[in-house]
Amino acid sequence: MTKKKLQVVRPRAVSPLPALAAAAAVAVVLLLLTAAGRPSFLGRYEAITISGVASLPFGYSSESARRAPPAVAVARVPSDCDIFRGEWVPDDGGGAAPYYTNESCPLIQEHQNCMKYGRPDLGFLRWRWRPERCELPRFDAAAFLELVRGKSMAFVGDSLARNHMQSLMCLLSKVEYPKDVSKTTDPGFRTMHYGSHNFTIAVFWSPYLVTANQSSDPAAGGLWDLYLDDPDAAWAVPLAGFDYAVVSAANWFTRPSIFHNRGRLVGCHYCLVPGFPDLKFR
Numbered sequence: 001m002t003k004k005k006l007q008v009v010r011p012r013a014v015s016p017l018p019a020l021a022a023a024a025a026v027a028v029v030l031l032l033l034t035a036a037g038r039p040s041f042l043g044r045y046e047a048i049t050i051s052g053v054a055s056l057p058f059g060y061s062s063e064s065a066r067r068a069p070p071a072v073a074v075a076r077v078p079s080d081c082d083i084f085r086g087e088w089v090p091d092d093g094g095g096a097a098p099y100y101t102n103e104s105c106p107l108i109q110e111h112q113n114c115m116k117y118g119r120p121d122l123g124f125l126r127w128r129w130r131p132e133r134c135e136l137p138r139f140d141a142a143a144f145l146e147l148v149r150g151k152s153m154a155f156v157g158d159s160l161a162r163n164h165m166q167s168l169m170c171l172l173s174k175v176e177y178p179k180d181v182s183k184t185t186d187p188g189f190r191t192m193h194y195g196s197h198n199f200t201i202a203v204f205w206s207p208y209l210v211t212a213n214q215s216s217d218p219a220a221g222g223l224w225d226l227y228l229d230d231p232d233a234a235w236a237v238p239l240a241g242f243d244y245a246v247v248s249a250a251n252w253f254t255r256p257s258i259f260h261n262r263g264r265l266v267g268c269h270y271c272l273v274p275g276f277p278d279l280k281f282r
Contacts, residue, residue, distance in 0.1 A: 081134035091128035098125040099139060105170035141175045145197045152200040154242040156235045157249035158207040164248050165190075165203045189234070202242070204235035207252045223271055224257040254281055 077083065101122075102108050102115040110116075114124065129136065155161040169178060169192065178192035178201070188205025211227040239245060258268040259279065267279040 077136065078134050081131050083129075083131050083136065086129055086131035088127050089130045090123075091126050093126070093138075096138070100170040100173065101125060105173055107166055107169045107173065109166070139171055141172050145172060145175055145194065145199060148199045148243075149197045150199070151243040152202070152241070153244040153246065154235070154239055155201065155203045156206055156239070156245060156247045157209065158205070158252070160248035160250060161246065162188075162203050162205075164246055165201060168201065202238075204238070206232040206235045207249055208232065209235075209247070209249060222256065224255060226253070226257050226259050228259055228261045228266075 102113045115122075155165040172178075172194070176194050176196050178194045180190065181193045181200075182189065182191045186205075189203065191200065191202040193200050208224075208226055209232055211230040211232055213225045215223045215225070254269065256268075256270045256272075258271055258273070258276065259266050265276070267277040269279050269281065271278070
């Protein structure tokens, strides 16, 4: 059995509601780069053609996935473009409609349905991420699904990770809706499969990213024990089966916590325990 090489994709943490579509587009651009190879040209976009069929698991019967995919034109990003450095800017889309809205994508959660509950402005739908040294091409759902045919992607973290996954599903909904193949009813751990492209995405709830145990003693005030050198097994164990990982989490370490590293206590934050060094966050 051939070992998979994991590609870790680290998008810039963003507010999930104002620009869900743009957030997912930033995350997947790096995936386009790793899948298509780094470009050798400078300073401009270049149209490339992608074709070929990824191997499918034994017994997979989708006729649409068995057929050779059509050639897809994809815009490469200049090699000197760092997509992680830049800013959010207003986007008119060149006159194009937003990637999706609360009305066009049924995958948005109820509490995030701004349009349903009467938000008066729609400006939050018109933002895009602009790197410092280049312009990103608009997201192409059909091209993306061809690039990830036969692959899998994990979203790890807190609500940011969940929002990134939901946004990607909304972006792809113009081409295909996934099937929920989760093995648990826990909403923090969902797995979705795009049958026509044999593409799987999953989300793993792990706000601290490391092993974290909360005290059950009411007197401890909900104090957390965090083991900084021990990744949370909830995502670290299954991650070996994924081709790509997007890690997105906000700052949870400011909660009352005790920090452990290499088997010893190294300090705490707002734990108010006598004798424990209090670590300050900058």
